[in-house]
Amino acid sequence: MSQLTEFELIAQYFSRQKHIRSDVLLGQGDDCAVVTTTPATQIAVTTDTMVAGVHFDAHMPARAIGHKLVAVNLSDLAAMGAEPAWLSLAITMPEVDTKWIEDFTAGMYELAEYYHCQLIGGDTTRGPLTLTLTAQGLLPEGQKLTRAGAKPGDWIFVSGCLGDAAAALAVQQGLLEATDFVRHQLEERLFYPTPRVALGQAIRHAATSCVDVSDGLVADLGHILQRSNVGARLFLHQLPYSKVMLGLDEEQRRDFALFGGDDYELCFTVPEEERGALETSLAHSGVSLTCIGQIDKQPGLRMFDHQQEVSAQGRGYQHFAAAKDSPKG
Ligand SMILES: Nc1ncnc2c1ncn2[C@@H]1O[C@H](COP(=O)(O)OP(=O)(O)OP(=O)(O)O)[C@@H](O)[C@H]1O
Ligand SMILES: Cc1ncc(C[n+]2csc(CCOP(=O)(O)O)c2C)c(N)n1
Ligand SMILES: [Mg+2]
Incomplete structure (x- = not known):
């Protein structure tokens, strides 16, 4: 442990990115940061918190916590079709553990710099470990991609694959058995999610709505349905899984995908007339896309296994859910 003061901590660890972006007029060191944009640009703003014991536990390396904190926020920007620009960090720690801070900031800066965004300010306080x-x-004027535009007939797509992070957590909690190899593969997805930043911008024109899957597919697709005033049919047999998930029992795998959360994939809707062009243009983008359902007029979410309608019980992650109504939370 070291005796660094609040201001030494800021100077040593949280002011490292000085010249990443030319639109930062003033970074750390004053009462506010000051940034600038061009007139035809709009700004998308999002905040996410990670709390020790709620979003991560002792299994999670500090570097992964730094990575994931940036990833979950950039995932929200991606879901709006925005290009990441500026970050502000509020960090609350019980004590100064310089090794932990070194690793945490390494994870944070790695991802921030990959996406060309700059930490421009924040707040450093003592208390239970909480990271916000x-x-x-940045968004070109009028091009935000919201949850509200899905129309009957639109196809529902999801990027990547679902359920790995939730399965990793189940392994950590002793609820699921796994070999070391499988555990490692699953934990990579829980610890180091990839925000689908390029995909969000690439689908901005073609997609009618988009959400990122943080609380579970059913919960997050539910936000699109509610905001767009539509319903949907979900084709469970088409849900995308990683190789290691295919080794699990089918019902368990489905449960993780539908209700587990922590996936940080994009779920979005595309009209029939845009579908072909979108699939072709993204075929070599490095991220797989899977059509998992279709929007329809009838409200509610109906699930099908091949042609057979099935029911699946559960719901996504919710803070403050009463234990008795929260089989997954
Ligand atoms: N304490 C708060 N004060 C003001 N607005 C809030 C507050 N908490 C959430 N919101 C807003 O409510 C909406 C839903 O928040 P939520 O955190 O569920 O976002 P999300 O994208 O669905 O989930 P995630 O946090 O997993 O990314 C967002 O527009 C968010 O800005
Ligand atoms: C130790 C531990 N316990 C539980 C979970 C699962 N979990 C926590 S928050 C969340 C949803 C997104 O959060 P938010 O809605 O706050 O953005 C999920 C799926 C975890 N990752 N680690
Ligand atoms: Mg979100």
């Missing part, structure tokens, strides 16, 4: 990041991103 605000991310701001």
Whole structure:
């Protein structure tokens, strides 16, 4: 443990990115940061918190916590079709553990710099370990991609694959058995999610709505349905899984995908006339896309296994859910 003061901590660890972006007029060191944009640009703003014991536990390396804090925020920007720009970090720690802070900031800066965003300010306080990041991103005027535009007939797509992070947590909690190899593969997805930043911008024109899957597919697709005033049919046999998930029992795998959360994939809707062009243009983008359902007029979410309608019990992650109504939370 070291005796660094609040201001030494800020100077040593949280002011490292000085010249990443030319639109940062003033970074750390004053009462506010000051940034600038061009007139035809709009700014998307999001905040996400990670709390020790709620979003991570002792299994999670500090570098992964730093990575994931940036990833979950950039995932929200991606879901709006925005290009990441500026970050502000509020960090509350019980004590100064310089090794932990070194690793945490390494994870944070690695991802921030990959996406060309700059930490421009924040707040450093003592208390129970809590990390809050605000991310701001740029959008060409009028091009925000919201949850509200899905129309009957639109196809529902999801990026990547679902359920690995939830399965990793189940392994850590002793609820699921796994070999070391499988555990490692699953934990990579729980610890180091990839925000689908390029995909969000690439689908901005073609997609009618988009959400990122943080609380579970059913819960997050539910936000699109509610905001767009539509319903949907979900084709469970088409849900995308990683190789290691295919080794699990089918019902268990489905449960993780539908209700587990922590996936940080994009779920979005595309009209029939845009579908072909979108699939072709993204075929070599490095991220797989799977059509998992279709929007329809009838409200509610109906699930099908091949042609057979099935029911699946559960719901996504919710803070403050009463234990008795929260089989997954
Ligand atoms: N304490 C708060 N004060 C003001 N607005 C809030 C507060 N908490 C959440 N919101 C807003 O409510 C909406 C839903 O928040 P939520 O955190 O569920 O976002 P999300 O994208 O669905 O989930 P995630 O946090 O997993 O990314 C967002 O627009 C968010 O800005
Ligand atoms: C130790 C531990 N316990 C539980 C979970 C699962 N979990 C926590 S928050 C969340 C949803 C997104 O959070 P938010 O809605 O706050 O953005 C999920 C799926 C975890 N990752 N680690
Ligand atoms: Mg979100």
